[in-house]
Amino acid sequence: MKHSIHTIVISEQQSTCELVKLYLQEFENFTFLAETSDLTKAYNAIKELDKSLVIVDISMYQEQALNFVSKITSEFSDCRVIVLSDKPQVDLVIRAMRIGASDFLSLPLLKDEFFDVLTKHYLDMTGAKPKKSKCRVITVYSNKGGVGKTSIATNLALELAKITKENVALIDLNFQLGDVTTFLDLKPSFNISYMLQNLDKINEDFLLSTLEKYKDTSLYVLADPPYFKQAENVSSRDITKLFNILRDTFSYVVVDTSAGFDDKAINALENSDLIFLVTIVNLPALRNCQRCLELFDKLGLEDERIQILINRYMENDEINADAVEEVLGKNIYWKIPNNYFTMMSAINKGVPVSAVNPDSNVALSYKNLALLVSDSVFRQSAQKRYGRV
Numbered sequence: 001m002k003h004s005i006h007t008i009v010i011s012e013q014q015s016t017c018e019l020v021k022l023y024l025q026e027f028e029n030f031t032f033l034a035e036t037s038d039l040t041k042a043y044n045a046i047k048e049l050d051k052s053l054v055i056v057d058i059s060m061y062q063e064q065a066l067n068f069v070s071k072i073t074s075e076f077s078d079c080r081v082i083v084l085s086d087k088p089q090v091d092l093v094i095r096a097m098r099i100g101a102s103d104f105l106s107l108p109l110l111k112d113e114f115f116d117v118l119t120k121h122y123l124d125m126t127g128a129k130p131k132k133s134k135c136r137v138i139t140v141y142s143n144k145g146g147v148g149k150t151s152i153a154t155n156l157a158l159e160l161a162k163i164t165k166e167n168v169a170l171i172d173l174n175f176q177l178g179d180v181t182t183f184l185d186l187k188p189s190f191n192i193s194y195m196l197q198n199l200d201k202i203n204e205d206f207l208l209s210t211l212e213k214y215k216d217t218s219l220y221v222l223a224d225p226p227y228f229k230q231a232e233n234v235s236s237r238d239i240t241k242l243f244n245i246l247r248d249t250f251s252y253v254v255v256d257t258s259a260g261f262d263d264k265a266i267n268a269l270e271n272s273d274l275i276f277l278v279t280i281v282n283l284p285a286l287r288n289c290q291r292c293l294e295l296f297d298k299l300g301l302e303d304e305r306i307q308i309l310i311n312r313y314m315e316n317d318e319i320n321a322d323a324v325e326e327v328l329g330k331n332i333y334w335k336i337p338n339n340y341f342t343m344m345s346a347i348n349k350g351v352p353v354s355a356v357n358p359d360s361n362v363a364l365s366y367k368n369l370a371l372l373v374s375d376s377v378f379r380q381s382a383q384k385r386y387g388r389v
């Protein structure tokens with residue numbers, strides 16, 4: 001069956017509306033529905049549609065137009081937005097993507113570029129072909145127990161899903177005593193052991209329909225096996241295979257690990273684009289962290305992939321951030337503040353910290369960490385397209 005998607009064009013410039021309309025006619029799969037510069041009228045039209053593509057030119061009333069984009073992307077999950085602007089600075093591109101725009105194109109519009117984006121949206125919106133976005137695998141690791149790996153992996157994955165609205169997988173590689181399901185109060189019917197035993201069967205459709213989805217977000221959880229027995233006989237080849245399948249399906253894969261340097265952890269580290277090495281600020285933990293960096297080096301993991309994450313940070317710690325950087329010979333990527341009360345309350349309730357108190361210092365820290373991670377992805381693609389600004 002041929003699908004046609006209703007499209008609304010919003011611009012103060014008649015010439016832009018005309019050009020978009022012309023291109024859409026050529027493309028066929030998108031039905032041009034309306035053009036307007038009246039945001040209320042556009043909103044009411046979008047409200048009536050199941051699925052829609054909205055093309056918003058933000059060149060003139062930028063702030064007003066961006067607020068509008070934010071409103072429609074948060075209210076209508078089946079509405080896709082392409083933002084157009086005659087000022088395609090990297091920071092503006094990032095802002096637009098952050099509030100939910102799916103694409104950003106510079107004006108004057110280039111037909112080829114516009115058609116590429118339309119094709120991608122058509123395939124994605126009609127399910128004609130799975131969406132292939134570039135996946136980032138992020139492993140949260142420490143060779144020390146109890147430093148906050150699971151807290152970070154869980155809250156970061158959830159914030160990434162909320163911010164990007166893209167599919168995010170949270171994987172519990174702690175086969176012996178995984179905590180992710182407890183942290184999010186989930187009882188999944190399929191676990192990682194099942195997936196590893198059925199690698200030939202699993203694909204995007206299977207994963208998206210069987211993995212436990214966290215409430216109404218785009219976060220999918222791949223839990224640890226419930227019985228120790230199931231954790232045996234996992235080959236690193238299978239883990240790599242699983243990562244490859246996950247890469248095809250998700251935009252972000254966040255991996256929680258156990259404290260050891262076992263095969264699974266090494267495999268996850270080798271398959272990661274970004275490794276968050278977590279430490280707290282005390283001498284034994286920092287020494288461990290140093291050793292870990294040496295081991296990473298021996299494993300041949302490039303330095304750029306490894307980022308230091310300080311957990312339970314306190315401004316008045318005896319060892320300050322500069323001293324930590326000096327000891328480790330590396331910059332600190334992010335610091336998560338100490339907030340035992342909020343963290344414990346979240347864990348005891350089986351909810352993310354943002355559900356306990358979204359304004360707490362830890363909840364904001366996780367959110368901003370997710371923004372930094374996702375921004376770096378937007379920034380890379382924006383810089384590729386528009387150069388450094």
Ligand SMILES: Nc1ncnc2c1ncn2[C@@H]1O[C@H](COP(=O)(O)OP(=O)(O)OP(=O)(O)O)[C@@H](O)[C@H]1O
Nearest residue numbers: 145146147148149150151312337338339340343344
């Ligand atoms: N930012 C924080 N402030 C205060 N307490 C924290 C913070 N982050 C984590 N904690 C606490 O530290 C404890 C250990 O956290 P978590 O289970 O996330 O660590 P872990 O590294 O995954 O542990 P394990 O090695 O056992 O898997 C928990 O009780 C948690 O509440």
Ligand SMILES: [Mg+2]
Nearest residue numbers: 149150174179
């Ligand atoms: Mg843990």
